[in-house]
Amino acid sequence: MIEVEIQNETTQTQHKLRFATVPRIGEGVRLRDSNGLWESYDVLDVWYQKAEFGDVWVPYVHVRVTEAPMAAASLTGGY
Secondary structure (H helix, E strand, O other): OEEEEEEEOOOOEEEEEEEOOOOOOOOEEEEEOOOOOEEEEEEEEEEEEEOOOOOOEEEEEEEEEOOOHHHHHHHHOOO
């Protein structure tokens, strides 16, 4: 398991989670929101920073809530 720092643009929070693989830019991930409900997030950015100990690189992932199709359509005049 890989410990990944998740930086959430929507709620301006940071959490550490464990993944089997590091999510890639453009992929979707399911995370729990502050109410304990599952929500879909888009991966906006992935980068690595050197840890404070040893020769270890820590992955960081920047996410944002996925827009609902109907909400996006109402903004663009679609549907």
